[in-house]
Amino acid sequence: MSASTRDWLLTDTPASRSQAKWGRRYQLWLAFRRNPLAVAGLAVVVVMLILAIAAPLLATHDPGVQELGNRLQPPSAEHWLGTDELGRDVWSRLLYGGRVTLGMVVAVVVLVAPLGLIVGCVAGYAGGLLDRLLMRVTDVFLAFPRLILALAFVAAMKPGVESAVIAIALTAWPPYARLARAETLTIRNTDYIAAVRMTGASPWRIIWRHVTPMCLPSLTVRVTLDMSSIILTAAGLGFLGLGAQPPIPEWGTMIATARRFILEQWWVPVIPGIAIFTASLAFNLLGDGLRDVLDPKQR
Amino acid sequence: MSDSTTSPADQPPGGQPAGGRRRPSAFRLRFQAVSATLASIPITLFGLVLVTFFIGRVVPIDPVLAIVGDRAPQDVVERTRLELGLDQPLYVQFWRYLEHIVSGDLGRSVMTSNPVTQDIARFFPATFELATVAMVIAVVIGVPLGVLAATRQGKWVDQAVRLFCLAGHSLPVFVLGLVSLLLFYARLGWAPGPGRQSIYFEGMVDERTGILTLDAALAGDWGAFQDALAHLAQPAAVLAMFSLAYIARMTRAFMLGELRSEYVTTARAKGLSRRRIIWGHAFRNTAVPLVTVLAMSYAGLLEGAVLTETIFSWPGLGQYLTVSLLNADMNAVLGATLVVGLIYVVLNLLSDLLYRLLDPRVK
Numbered sequence: 001m002s003a004s005t006r007d008w009l010l011t012d013t014p015a016s017r018s019q020a021k022w023g024r025r026y027q028l029w030l031a032f033r034r035n036p037l038a039v040a041g042l043a044v045v046v047v048m049l050i051l052a053i054a055a056p057l058l059a060t061h062d063p064g065v066q067e068l069g070n071r072l073q074p075p076s077a078e079h080w081l082g083t084d085e086l087g088r089d090v091w092s093r094l095l096y097g098g099r100v101t102l103g104m105v106v107a108v109v110v111l112v113a114p115l116g117l118i119v120g121c122v123a124g125y126a127g128g129l130l131d132r133l134l135m136r137v138t139d140v141f142l143a144f145p146r147l148i149l150a151l152a153f154v155a156a157m158k159p160g161v162e163s164a165v166i167a168i169a170l171t172a173w174p175p176y177a178r179l180a181r182a183e184t185l186t187i188r189n190t191d192y193i194a195a196v197r198m199t200g201a202s203p204w205r206i207i208w209r210h211v212t213p214m215c216l217p218s219l220t221v222r223v224t225l226d227m228s229s230i231i232l233t234a235a236g237l238g239f240l241g242l243g244a245q246p247p248i249p250e251w252g253t254m255i256a257t258a259r260r261f262i263l264e265q266w267w268v269p270v271i272p273g274i275a276i277f278t279a280s281l282a283f284n285l286l287g288d289g290l291r292d293v294l295d296p297k298q299r
Numbered sequence: 300m301s302d303s304t305t306s307p308a309d310q311p312p313g314g315q316p317a318g319g320r321r322r323p324s325a326f327r328l329r330f331q332a333v334s335a336t337l338a339s340i341p342i343t344l345f346g347l348v349l350v351t352f353f354i355g356r357v358v359p360i361d362p363v364l365a366i367v368g369d370r371a372p373q374d375v376v377e378r379t380r381l382e383l384g385l386d387q388p389l390y391v392q393f394w395r396y397l398e399h400i401v402s403g404d405l406g407r408s409v410m411t412s413n414p415v416t417q418d419i420a421r422f423f424p425a426t427f428e429l430a431t432v433a434m435v436i437a438v439v440i441g442v443p444l445g446v447l448a449a450t451r452q453g454k455w456v457d458q459a460v461r462l463f464c465l466a467g468h469s470l471p472v473f474v475l476g477l478v479s480l481l482l483f484y485a486r487l488g489w490a491p492g493p494g495r496q497s498i499y500f501e502g503m504v505d506e507r508t509g510i511l512t513l514d515a516a517l518a519g520d521w522g523a524f525q526d527a528l529a530h531l532a533q534p535a536a537v538l539a540m541f542s543l544a545y546i547a548r549m550t551r552a553f554m555l556g557e558l559r560s561e562y563v564t565t566a567r568a569k570g571l572s573r574r575r576i577i578w579g580h581a582f583r584n585t586a587v588p589l590v591t592v593l594a595m596s597y598a599g600l601l602e603g604a605v606l607t608e609t610i611f612s613w614p615g616l617g618q619y620l621t622v623s624l625l626n627a628d629m630n631a632v633l634g635a636t637l638v639v640g641l642i643y644v645v646l647n648l649l650s651d652l653l654y655r656l657l658d659p660r661v662k
Contacts, residue, residue, distance in 0.1 A: 037462075139339070140346030143647070144640045145602035148620070149350075152636045155624050156354040232471050236606055239473050240621050255474065262477045263485045270481075273474030280469035288465065 038289020044282035052098035061089035093249035116176025124184025138174035217294040225287035405634035415634035424509025426615030436539035445550025467544030476610035493612040534611040541603035542596035553585035594650030
């Protein structure tokens with residue numbers, strides 16, 4: 001980065017709002033960069049996303065093609081990570097599995113984060129009966145362990161990727177709503193909200209323009225940390241045979257089908273396990289780093 | 300949303316009474332808080348039942364066909380439908396469901412053809428045994444680890460513990476279980492295989508509590524006791540990893556908070572030994588918040604138990620749940636879900652009450 005850009009970003013007297021905004025973002029990035037583990041987490045997440053998106057280019061074999069004469073092979077030049085119980089190439093399946101797993105994570109977050117944010121902010125800002133009602137609903141959802149509630153929801157639908165996403169989404173939103181509500185409760189009594197209210201802004205405008213932006217940093221941290229838990233729940237559902245169904249190469253499902261070979265051809269179930277672990281750890285490291293930067297009071 | 304006039308003290312989290320008025324006595328405040336917590340329980344439980352009822356209704360399996368089979372004549376199907384009350388409106392059905400649950404009737408499992416309550420009572424002790432031993436392991440290792448990290452903040456020990464916690468938090472429990480089976484059972488031969496006991500001990504010990512180690516000890520059969528303990532050790536250790544990371548991280552955070560406070564500085568100025576300061580002063584003050592963390596992670600173990608039991612063929616509630624799920628045995632699934640939810644709520648309630656009762660600072 002050129003020195004002039006750097007000066008422009010770090011100036012104490014920004015000339016415009018956008019300059020101040022970008023300056024703040026750059027400072028956050030500088031703070032984030034000081035934490036090597038967090039940077040490593042970010043790097044792994046980015047690499048995994050690239051691998052998943054570029055899966056068709058990077059896969060050496062068709063992930064669905066079976067080669068029964070060549071099953072349970074150890075890693076070799078032909079099959080980089082060996083072959084599974086039906087002779088399919090594990091490396092290629094892992095890449096396509098990344099699409100499924102990361103796709104599920106993204107789907108859950110896109111479904112759930114806005115919902116939790118809105119519910120929490122509205123409940124916190126409105127208070128009264130609405131607040132109590134919405135918080136009771138979150139209480140009920142929080143009264144089940146996550147995986148078990150997801151299991152029960154999947155049981156009511158047909159096992160598959162979509163049901164798993166819906167089930168995980170149903171269990172994921174209450175913590176976000178609680179967090180957003182707690183933030184809103186501290187924000188709603190501040191002077192600047194009183195000032196906005198006095199200028200005649202409608203409650204919706206106040207919530208949307210002045211309350212939700214303040215909840216975003218802590219929610220971002222929470223969502224990032226939660227991604228690891230979403231990955232684990234999705235993989236757990238797949239492992240129990242209730243998530244993605246074979247032959248879809250989801251990582252948990254791959255472990256489930258290769259589980260019986262753990263004692264002899266151990267690499268077949270262990271390799272997808274390492275993939276799950278890496279993804280989950282990367283999101284945890286990233287979330288931890290983000291928390292230090294975005295949400296210092298939560299440390 | 301006309302709340303500009305509502306006093307801000309009306310909605311602090313947790314529903315505490317407002318602080319602006321003249322303060323009632325401390326006892327009364329605490330009593331109010333406790334009764335508010337207790338009052339919220341029936342509503343939550345009602346919600347639990349509502350959720351399981353709802354899941355049971357949207358399920359694509361016809362409960363009538365599940366009982367009579369799909370070759371039954373039409374009049375039998377109709378009769379069963381009437382007997383189950385499925386012709387009634389939804390709220391009547393819900394009321395009946397509620398009545399049954401309150402009287403302890405969760406229906407009959409199609410798979411085992413026993414009442415679900417009876418099945419759960421049979422499978423629960425195994426899960427209880429597993430989760431309790433896992434909890435003990437997690438506390439015995441996790442708490443000292445957290446204290447160690449806090450007293451050496453920023454040093455390499457702290458970093459190592461932090462990394463270990465993150466890794467433990469990220470590792471799927473079923474992968475850990477598989478790798479542990481591979482390593483300790485297949486390669487090193489240190490641990491016995493899956494299951495709760497070896498074949499030659501099966502049925503040798505009278506079942507009193509259903510907790511196998513306890514039963515064997517009560518019967519004085521030390522061979523069976525050792526066998527049961529050996530089978531327990533591996534799954535319990537795997538399951539413990541699930542909570543260990545969380546417990547260590549929270550202990551570290553609580554300890555850091557205490558070590559920064561002024562009474563620690565005072566104690567240090569008075570020349571107390573490091574050990575006394577850490578364990579006698581700082582650690583004792585973390586005990587109360589720690590109790591709530593322990594209750595929460597014990598509840599969390601129920602979740603890990605589902606996966607651990609599947610890996611180690613441990614005949615507990617988790618395995619019952621997954622096997623019922625795969626066989627679409629809805630009464631069993633919903634019954635087990637409800638029981639787990641109930642345990643979860645009770646544990647949360649306990650931790651909340653303990654916190655309120657033990658910590659004099661909580662109003």
